[in-house]
Amino acid sequence: MTKSKPFQIDRRKALGLIGASAAAPLMPRTGWGESHGADPAMIRSHGYSFYGDLKYPADYPHWAYVNPDAPRGGEIVIGTRGTFDGFNRWAWRGNPESNSGVVAEALFGEMPWGGGLPADTITDSYCLVAREVEYPEDQTWVIFHLRDDVKFRNGQPVMAKDVVFTHNLFLEQGIRSYARSVSERVIGAEVLGDLSCKFTFADGISRRSLIDQVGGTPIFSEDWYKETGERLDEPSVNSPMASGPYQVADYEFNRFVVYERNPDYWGWEHPANKGRFNFDRVRFEYFADDTAEFEAFKAGITTFRQEGSTKRWATGYDFPAISRGDVVRETIPDSTAPNNSGIIFNTQKPPLDNRNIRHALTLAFNFEWVRESLQYSLTTQRNSYVEGQEWEAKGVPQGAELELLQSLGDLVPAGMLTEEVVMPHTSNPRDPIDRRNKRAALKLLEEEGWTLDAEGKLRNAAGEQMSFNFLVISTWDDVRLSSIETYVRTLTDWGIAVNATKVDSAQGQQRFLDKDYDIIHTRILTFSSAGTGLKQMFGSETAQVSSYNPANLQSPLVDALIEKALDTKTRADEIIALTALDRALRWERLMAHEGFVPEYWTAQYDMFEHPADLPPYALGVLDFWWMNEEKHKALQERGVLK
Missing domain, CATH: 3.40.190.10 (Periplasmic binding protein-like II)
Structure with a gap:
């Protein structure tokens, strides 16, 4: 995870x-x-x-949450994975930093x-x-x-x-x-x-x-x-001419990039910038894989890490710098809805354009086994696209939400009006291949014309074996890759052929943008309010070209609910519309949700500080944290850092 x-x-x-x-x-x-x-x-x-x-x-x-007297200076070094070939963030192709x-x-x-x-x-x-x-x-x-x-x-x-x-x-x-x-x-x-x-x-x-x-x-x-003569849609080694507080200072392709504060930046005294942009330099070190990235942190090559691996958080932080107190760990509450990571289906690729087949394939994901065997029981099951928020759909639609859904007529499946909102299935944590869920899935697949032959292969009436291309990128961390491998093994046990050959990050990025996959392990953003960006995330009009719609969702019902949300005039009505949208997205069975951690996990060399009361909507490491220069010098004097 x-x-x-x-x-x-x-x-x-x-x-x-x-x-x-x-x-x-x-x-x-x-x-x-x-x-x-x-x-x-x-x-x-x-x-x-x-x-x-x-x-x-x-x-x-x-801003109320910043330290307006935070010292400015120093460098923070963060590890990242992959490659980059330029600095035009908005290019259609290539692999910009x-x-x-x-x-x-x-x-x-x-x-x-x-x-x-x-x-x-x-x-x-x-x-x-x-x-x-x-x-x-x-x-x-x-x-x-x-x-x-x-x-x-x-x-x-x-x-x-x-x-x-x-x-x-x-x-x-x-x-x-x-x-x-x-x-x-x-x-x-x-x-x-x-x-x-x-x-x-x-x-x-x-x-x-x-x-x-x-x-x-x-x-x-x-x-x-x-x-x-630069173009926004073309890769470039040049950084677009803009007015921000940071600028590219140094780089070596696929190795590192340094952003430094612009000493001539116009806005240092603007009230919106007080207590912010406190690091003189922000350096990103690039690594081929997650193991190399973590070893660099242990060696002091990088100095801050937001940990994303449950396995490493549970077992990896036992090196000498931790024991000496040179590296400190923090668990910081995160009250926002987590982005929706997990196994996502390209809904425009047959047979994944069939909701019942997507439902069957979600049953192949064993969250309980993944949680206990790969995630050290540190994750929580995600139920909703807006987990833990006021607009999370629950139970059977009632009141104003029911009235809204009924107003959409035949766009709304009858079951959505009378059944409990879709919830994740449960699985046997002791066996990655849950036999009960397998039986339920094979029944759903049989109803859609897919049956097991004498060799145990799942075939349709034309004799074609069910098969999928699973886009997997080689730089993903080991827990993510292990979760994918477990899921693929389950599909194989069911008689489904899966090609899950790993590709490099550049090829993977292009295939992602082109939606050249049947299944992918990625994320769908959450939402807190209504805006036209919902159309990029879930709308039919832009689904094929939107990188924010990995499920390639094209649903008249979802389109109608987005319009309803956009048309609301009060926050109360907006919440009702967003609740109905969450219900509809879950009905579509776009993905098998992985778990989430309702906290930020950070590890850093003991020289970074932050306000005592962090705001609810951002960790803000690169925005309003700062370096304690005395602590930095002490680490240098002890030979911990250069």
Whole structure:
């Protein structure tokens, strides 16, 4: 079992997917227009919120959870696996360095290493490159007024023309699912002046997330793109010209990359940045496999590790640096819904386009055996796509949720209205091949025309053996690979042929993007609110081209529920719609859920510190932790670190 790392996509990204906040924006309903001296129908503000007032006032000094006096300096070194061939994070092909988007920022603030800003609310966005946002109550358009002191890293000013240029660049050369979704909703982008730009939105659609969408798009230099001839959709060794606090300082392909704080960064004193970006240098060391990465940590080559392996957390931390206290471990509560990792089926590949067959194949996954034999009983069974949240579907639909489902008519299967929400099956923890589940699965498969022949092979009426291509990447950790191997053995025992040959990370990434697989072990993002990003995650329109929809789901019911969620006017109604969406996703049987750990597991050399009270929506290692220089020197003097 592997948990996501702190510098990867944060769970709030469920609705952003390209730079906008994942949370559905909340709009202040009262007071803003009048308090700013504007027409009462207009809203002018230092941020954007859809349902209520912003948490932080216009004169906020810093986020409540940061240490505004945190020392700045030092270097943190983190291990990662795989390869990279460039720094254009948004290229369609190639294998860009996974953290290279950190160089950019947007009109609204974000956590550049991954996550929404601030990390103590999922409802708000606050101006960063913009100084003010202006829009009517019906949100038919929005105007951003930019600050006059923002500079690209080459010293050139960030202007409104750069914002509009970048918006159009993403539509012309960006991720296809994003471009298609946004171009149908954002019908105009225009420069009003050097520091003002306007976006106009389509009629007849939900606009709840569009201000946040355009406000969260990274901003690049128009002049730089024209001078260099660079393209957003092509791999490049050049880092896009942007205005973020970090820049590429040094690298060697497939070995390491160093991001350093830009000493000329315009925003060091911005209240949104107080207590943040505290490391002078963030270095990523690349390794071929998980074992090499961990050995490098034990040797002090890397200095921080968010542990994702239950096996290693249980058995691996017994080396001398731990005994001496030079390396410390922390278990930090994580109250957010975990991303949905597990065995995922490509629902557009026959026979996986059949729900009953997907149901049968989920029965091949023995969570209890994996938990006890591979995960050291440290994981918890995941039931829902929004585990532990208020909008997790439970029991039989009732009340407003039932009314919502009934309003969709024949789109809703009769069983969804009368049966308990789909829950994971139970298995025998003593045997990876659970005989009871095997019998139930073979019965389901027989009902769909697949029977065992005299040789024990599962065949259809045409005599074809059921077979699948399972995409497996060689750099995955040993627990993940062992879990896959166990699942494949079970399918083989059932008479199913499975090709699970490992491929390198570059080939695996391309096959993932092309959806060139039947089955894959990966994750589906969770969601906390409604926004157009739900269409990228679960919508039919962009399923084939969206990297956020690994199940390739194309369901009219799910599409309708997304529209219902987007059309809600209150948070209470939104929660009802999201509950129904969770119920529908579970009905589809897209995956066999692995377990999750409701905590962050960190190990670090004893020189890093963080606020006593961490915010609920981010661990924030690279955002608001810092180095204690005295502790660092002590480790060096003892010869622990160089």
